[in-house]
Amino acid sequence: MVNYLKIISDSEKISDGMKALVSEEMHHGIEVSNLAVKIARELGEKDEFCDRIAIAGVVHDIGKMELTRHLFSKNTDTLVIEHIKYVRFHTEYSYKILMQAGYPEDIAKAVYYHHENYDGSGYPDNLRGDNIPWMARIIRACDVFAALTSDRSYRKAFDTKTAIDIMIDEVADYDMRVFLAFQRIFHRENGFDREMLRNSVNELQSRQLELFIKEAGH
Numbered sequence: 704m705v706n707y708l709k710i711i712s713d714s715e716k717i718s719d720g721m722k723a724l725v726s727e728e729m730h731h732g733i734e735v736s737n738l739a740v741k742i743a744r745e746l747g748e749k750d751e752f753c754d755r756i757a758i759a760g761v762v763h764d765i766g767k768m769e770l771t772r773h774l775f776s777k778n779t780d781t782l783v784i785e786h787i788k789y790v791r792f793h794t795e796y797s798y799k800i801l802m803q804a805g806y807p808e809d810i811a812k813a814v815y816y817h818h819e820n821y822d823g824s825g826y827p828d829n830l831r832g833d834n835i836p837w838m839a840r841i842i843r844a845c846d847v848f849a850a851l852t853s854d855r856s857y858r859k860a861f862d863t864k865t866a867i868d869i870m871i872d873e874v875a876d877y878d879m880r881v882f883l884a885f886q887r888i889f890h891r892e893n894g895f896d897r898e899m900l901r902n903s904v905n906e907l908q909s910r911q912l913e914l915f916i917k918e919a920g921h
């Protein structure tokens with residue numbers, strides 16, 4: 704199995720700041736992928752679906768690589784403002800990158816819609832309820848949890864229990880079946896082992912990381 708995380712950290716072509724961002728995005732993708740597979744299994748999905756959501760999870764934010772590259776070509780003062788301004792476009796970039804790379808359309812669509820909320824308050828298309836692809840609804844909950852439990856430039860990571868409480872406060876964002884499955888697994892596993900979620904990859908997941916290397920401009 705090729706170790707793409709190591710390729711990034713050993714690269715002499717990529718600056719340290721960019722390396723940190725790329726490797727964080729890779730770990731985030733792995734975490735969302737692992738969580739999404741757990742939820743899909745809990746909801747009774749078959750292996751074929753679980754493999755597809757495993758792929759979608761790893762690459763769901765691949766479009767952020769385009770933003771990251773763009774930001775690193777500029778001076779740092781405007782970085783945060785620019786990032787906030789353009790971050791919404793990452794779902795569209797992700798979709799385009801995946802279609803160009805020959806990914807199946809259902810995977811690209813799930814990625815395109817991974818910021819849609821069940822109550823219609825998400826983006827890019829304000830889709831509501833079951834109009835949001837099923838795969839995207841599962842990824843949505845996993846993505847929010849992974850984001851809340853990670854450090855951000857503007858705040859520290861929340862612990863996993865607080866993250867679940869925050870999600871309960873905004874429960875209208877999620878498909879209830881997905882959210883209940885998420886909570887069931889969380890309690891059954893006594894919280895999640897985040898080190899494990901962020902680092903353990905199987906062959907299928909690992910292969911998807913190659914796209915990050917390409918998009919990082921290696």
Ligand SMILES: [Fe+2]
Pocket residue numbers: 763764793817818846
């Ligand atoms: Fe995203």
Ligand SMILES: [Fe+2]
Pocket residue numbers: 731735763764846
């Ligand atoms: Fe994400």
